[in-house]
Amino acid sequence: xxxxxxxxxxxxxxxxxxxxxxxxxxxxxxxxxxxxxxxxxxxxxxxxxxxxxxxxxxxxxxxxxxxxxxxxxxxxxxxxxxxxxxxxxxxxxxxxxxxxxxxxxxxxxxxxxxxxxxxxxxxxxxxxxxxxxxxxxxxxxxxxxxxxxxxxxxxxxxxxxxxxxxxxxxxxxxxxxxxxxxxxxxxxxxxxxxxxxxxxxxxxxxxxxxxxxxxxxxxxxxxxxxxxxxxxxxxxxxxxxxxxxxxxxxxxxxxxxxxxxxxxxxxxxxxxxxxxxxxxxxxxxxxxxxxxxxxxxxxxxxxxxxxxxxxxxxxxxxxxxxxxxxxxxxxxxxxxxxxxxxxxxxxxxxxxxxxxxxxxxxxxxxxxxxxxxxxxxxxxxxxxxxxxxxxxxxxxxxxxxxxxxxxxxxxxxxxxxxxxxxxxxxxxxxxxxxxxxxxxxxxxxxxxxxxxxxxxxxxxxxxxxxxxxxxxxxxxxx
Amino acid sequence: xxxxxxxxxxxxxxxxxxxxxxxxxxxxxxxxxxxxxxxxxxxxxxxxxxxxxxxxxxxxxxxxxxxxxxxxxxxxxxxxxxxxxxxxxxxxxxxxxxxxxxxxxxxxxxxxxxxxxxxxxxxxxxxxxxxxxxxxxxxxxxxxxxxxxxxxxxxxxxxxxxxxxxxxxxxxxxxxxxxxxxxxxxxxxxxxxxxxxxxxxxxxxxxxxxxxxxxxxxxxxxxxxxxxxxxxxxxxxxxxxxxxxxxxxxxxxxxxxxxxxxxxxxxxxxxxxxxxxxxxxxx
Numbered sequence: 001x002x003x004x005x006x007x008x009x010x011x012x013x014x015x016x017x018x019x020x021x022x023x024x025x026x027x028x029x030x031x032x033x034x035x036x037x038x039x040x041x042x043x044x045x046x047x048x049x050x051x052x053x054x055x056x057x058x059x060x061x062x063x064x065x066x067x068x069x070x071x072x073x074x075x076x077x078x079x080x081x082x083x084x085x086x087x088x089x090x091x092x093x094x095x096x097x098x099x100x101x102x103x104x105x106x107x108x109x110x111x112x113x114x115x116x117x118x119x120x121x122x123x124x125x126x127x128x129x130x131x132x133x134x135x136x137x138x139x140x141x142x143x144x145x146x147x148x149x150x151x152x153x154x155x156x157x158x159x160x161x162x163x164x165x166x167x168x169x170x171x172x173x174x175x176x177x178x179x180x181x182x183x184x185x186x187x188x189x190x191x192x193x194x195x196x197x198x199x200x201x202x203x204x205x206x207x208x209x210x211x212x213x214x215x216x217x218x219x220x221x222x223x224x225x226x227x228x229x230x231x232x233x234x235x236x237x238x239x240x241x242x243x244x245x246x247x248x249x250x251x252x253x254x255x256x257x258x259x260x261x262x263x264x265x266x267x268x269x270x271x272x273x274x275x276x277x278x279x280x281x282x283x284x285x286x287x288x289x290x291x292x293x294x295x296x297x298x299x300x301x302x303x304x305x306x307x308x309x310x311x312x313x314x315x316x317x318x319x320x321x322x323x324x325x326x327x328x329x330x331x332x333x334x335x336x337x338x339x340x341x342x343x344x345x346x347x348x349x350x351x352x353x354x355x356x357x358x359x360x361x362x363x364x365x366x367x368x369x370x371x372x373x374x375x376x377x378x379x380x381x382x383x384x385x386x387x388x389x390x391x392x393x394x395x396x397x398x399x400x401x402x403x404x405x406x407x408x409x410x411x412x413x414x415x416x417x418x419x420x421x422x423x424x425x426x427x428x429x430x431x432x433x434x435x436x437x438x439x440x441x442x443x444x445x446x447x448x449x450x451x452x453x454x455x456x457x458x459x460x461x462x463x464x465x466x467x468x469x470x471x472x473x474x475x476x477x478x
Numbered sequence: 479x480x481x482x483x484x485x486x487x488x489x490x491x492x493x494x495x496x497x498x499x500x501x502x503x504x505x506x507x508x509x510x511x512x513x514x515x516x517x518x519x520x521x522x523x524x525x526x527x528x529x530x531x532x533x534x535x536x537x538x539x540x541x542x543x544x545x546x547x548x549x550x551x552x553x554x555x556x557x558x559x560x561x562x563x564x565x566x567x568x569x570x571x572x573x574x575x576x577x578x579x580x581x582x583x584x585x586x587x588x589x590x591x592x593x594x595x596x597x598x599x600x601x602x603x604x605x606x607x608x609x610x611x612x613x614x615x616x617x618x619x620x621x622x623x624x625x626x627x628x629x630x631x632x633x634x635x636x637x638x639x640x641x642x643x644x645x646x647x648x649x650x651x652x653x654x655x656x657x658x659x660x661x662x663x664x665x666x667x668x669x670x671x672x673x674x675x676x677x678x679x680x681x682x683x684x685x686x687x688x689x690x691x692x693x694x695x696x697x698x699x700x701x702x703x704x705x706x707x708x709x710x711x712x713x714x715x716x717x718x719x720x721x722x723x724x725x726x727x728x729x730x731x732x733x734x735x736x737x738x739x740x741x742x743x744x745x746x747x748x749x750x751x752x753x754x755x756x757x758x759x760x761x
Contacts, residue, residue: 171697173515173522173562181699210564212697216501237699241711248704248711248730250737257700265521265694271748274521274547275694276741350733397698399716 008110009038020300020331023185023268027091035120039068042112043104050114053102055447056154058082058089060099060114067121076125079118080133084157084203085150085196085446087126088179090119091188093443094321126195132202136163141460144169144227145205146213146400149177150442151233151433153200154449155456160203162457167227169211174264177235179442181264182256184294186301187324190263218403219429229428229456232415233449236394236434242286246344247390251278251352255287255295255391262298280387282306284355286341287391288313291439293324295389296333307333308383312340312360312373338362338373342380344388354382396435404429414438418472422452427468430456479559483536488618491543492586493552494528500535502565508593509571509688509720512537513696515562516551523547524693526590526665526719527566537565540589540618546745567696568719571686575602576660580652580683581627582608582645582674584666588619590688591665596626598663604628606657608648610666614639645670646677653681661686664723668732675723687723689714691734705731 012028013019019026030038042064050060059078066075079086095101095115103111125131141164145156148170156166174180179193201207213219213234222230239254241247258277261267265275283304285296288311296307309328311318314337318325329335336357343356359379362371396413406426408416415424415431422430432448434440458464484496502512511526529538543552554560571594579598583591588609599605605626610633611617617632617639624630631648632640641648645666653659662685664674671687678685691703691714698716705712706727712718 171564172695173564181695210562211501212564212567215566216505237697239699239701241701243711248706248734250733254701257694257702260694260700266519270741271745273519274745276521276738276745278737350730399698 005109006037006041008041008113009034009116011113011116016330016332019186020297021303023301025189026186026327029123030116030120035067035117036070038113038117039064041105042068045104049102049104050099050112053099055098055443056082056450058086058099058118063121064112064114064117067117072121072124072128073131075121077131077133079121082450083446084154084200086118087122087192088150088188088196089443089446090115090117090122091192092183092441094441096322098443126192130195130199130202132199133161135161135203138165139163139460141165141228142167142226143229143231143456143460144222145231145233146219147171147177147233147235147433147435148175148197148207149233149235149433149445150179151235151435151445151449152177152231153197154446155231155233155432155453156205157200157203158450158453159456160200160205162453164457164460165206166204167206167208169213169217170207170209171212171234172264173209175207175209181260182291182294184259184263184298186297187294212399214399214402214404219400219407219426220403220405223428228460229430231422231449231452231456232400232424232429232431232435233433233445234397234400234435235445236439237397238395238413239390240392240394241390242341242392244341244343246346246352249344249346249352250350251280251386252344252388252390255285255291255389256394258295258389259291259298262302268298268302277302278387279303280385282308282385283387283389284308284310284341284383284385285389285391286310287393288325288335289319289391289393290321290324291393292391293320293328295391297328297331299387299389300331300333304387308385309333309335310339310341310355310357310383311335311337313370314338314362317370336383340373340375341388345382352386352388354384355388356380356382394434394439396438400435412438418469420451421455422448423455423469425469479561480563482554482556482558482560485554485556488540489615491552492540492616492618493543494538494540495551495554496536496538497560497563498535499537499563499565502563503530503532503535503537506530506537506566507570508573508597509590510566510568511696511719512539512563512565513567513693514539514551514560514564516547516554516560518561520550520561521547522562522694522696524567524690524696524715526688526690527593528589529593537563540586542586542616545742546749549746549749564696568715569717571597571663571720573597573601578604578606578657578659580606580608580649580659580662582610582649582662582664582666583623584609584645584664584670585611585616587664587666587670587688588617588623591663592619592622592626594663594665595623599626599628606652606659607631608633608645610634610640610643610645612636644673646673649674650677653678653683659683662723663687668728668735671723672726672728675726675728679724685723686720687726688719689721689726689731690719691731692737705734
């Protein structure tokens, strides 16, 4: 008799009508039974495709195999062999385009829920006591990591395990970068982030908060003062605006400001926490990426009556993760496709009263391969709102580059770095994450941090330091 | 944590704190600011650097108690610690030998104008200074300002000390007197900086102001502090805090400063309810 097919296990979630007014985590995680059932679905491939789809090459079939045998501790150790931040990745990675997209099962049915299993194992370990893995003996080398976000934490953790002395310099008063200021509590609880940062610290990484590199010290000074290598992982923190009239009216926020107030500063707990935030009655969020979803769902939870997403392209081009977009729609966010703001209108007190928009239609594909939105003449209309949040993307913050002669950057302010090693044009300086790629995902930043850590380790051990920089073309030819 | 090593009450609501922060002191320059979080659940507030001592490794802040956070900061004594202290942020003042310069400090703005005046004096300028406040009680550092100025005019709005006038009155007189003023610095409430700029405009004397907009991170990340200067959007935290006063959209700045007035009132009322004097006595 053929074996009965086990369906992919759904993860319990808070009901939309309930969760839209609280900041508690939406996805509740598998029960033990669900996790074990889901783990049964893994085919334990000899040549696992899923691992290749993972930017940090997590030993996926192995940790799922251990989980299946209820060897939870071993599953956690296998997971953390490649990933220093598994409870975070299990929650915010776009598995549907990475590991799960490569799962052999996905050809015929739904892929193994790798992300949910990763989360289950990581959460199990957090509840049952985190173990610090063995470390290599001290190398006597020192590395400065700039920025305590996903790239920096990953790079620092790996280097510490290799025996190097690592110091992270973080500009804000709390470590975590975008994990703390950007991603809301309901998608990534801050105690999860704190626990994973604590794990990196337990590996021997020193964390210096409130240090703005570029102001308090330059990259060159760090090198002169005894650091053997510097890794730049300062992300893309500079918010973009549209450049339309009325954008500086009171009530217009960048998504970065809105989310930083709410997440890092905990404005949703005002006045227990001191940072205030405005709650719009009718809110327009411009953009349809993950940040736009986070901002709109946050506005809703703060008490907005209506939240409108305004996006100039169509449903097919929405850059947010499918799951997050669905979550937003389920919670009652109203989406306006093919709509582009042209002006923010204010009242006599300088407050937002409406967003003037223009209808769009899709034309020929543009440089991104997506069909270009073309304005429809005479289609302007006013959307009455009292708050506008601009979620248009971010660029690298130029501050870290003060007095960093020799670091080459692109026109858009991104650092030029080798994709495989993270080496910049400035000797002994590596970079990775959004500072190189522009705003991308947590896991791609972690992958870059990991590759850089491997190269830094090899460099510090004297294995790869004959030629610092090879032009990509020359590298391809050889 | 960042230890407070000294405290001085300059006036009933104006306090001076000396903070131990050697790395910040080492790099601080006139015109720059720091972000402070007083206690763990606190907000991030920008405070302009009033002075620094590189050898002692300290930074001096002067602030007026206006809202909950500054009131709470005002309860701190020597030996207490601040939760966070970040800096030096913003671009430093462009110090050169311009010839004759005019430095104007209003209210608590006297504090940040002092290191600028001192640096300008050290660079060889003839420094004329005007310091003013609403009333005598709000004035401080007259002696320090005098020590770095070739001339000093002191004003109060109510005439309780010095000359009864707004700072713009002696400003205009000096500009009209034929003093070859090459550049003006003005730091104080937005309304004062606006009128100092309006006063100097007909004389075509470049007027640098230090804007005090609302900030969160103070490192260019959020854009809360954005202002319009010369028709362009600028971030006070990274492009400033100093700008050409003749180019600033003052009305927009002042509107944006009022965004959280209701919340500020609520927070202050709650703070007073929780008995700030009791909190102060614990120290």
